Amino acid sequence: GFNGSSNKGIDIGGNTGDPVVSIGNGSVAVTETLRGYGSVLMVDHGGxxxxxxxxxxxxxxxxxxxxxxxxxxxxxGTADAGHPKLHFEIRYRGKAVDPRQYLPAR
Structure with a gap:
């Protein structure tokens, strides 16, 4: 889970191909592929x-x-570890914050 230093987000399990949806309205800032991370997508939500x-x-x-x-x-997608998961982060002013507080209640 999130700790702010060595893990700046949370991993969310699922199946390969499950939908990833935007946490909020915004503009796509980055779409690129990084070794070890698969494709990376960043959305700027303003503020x-x-x-x-x-x-x-x-x-x-x-x-x-x-x-x-x-x-x-x-x-x-499928992680380097061989199983599907999404790594999700929220950044405020460039600093990672606990993303769990921004997810809808389950």
Whole structure:
């Protein structure tokens, strides 16, 4: 889980191909592939907030595109460890904050 230093987000289990949806309205800031992280997608939500989604596949949005809360933006990929998961972070002014407080209640 999140600890702010060695783990700046949370891992969310799922199945390969499960939908990844935007946590809120915003603009796609980054879509790129990084070794060890799979595809990386970052959404700028304004007010110095950014959401980060890593280990995704089939990115469905483009840099600069506006997205809405709940919009499918990608699909879960398979981690280097060999099992599917989404790594999710929230950054405020560039610093990682606990993303659990931004997720809907289960």
């Amino acid at each position: 110095s907030y950014m959401s980060v989604y890593t280990n995704v596949r089939s990115v469905l949005v483009k840099q600069g595109q506006r997205v809405q809360r709940g919009q499918k933006i990608a699909e879960i």
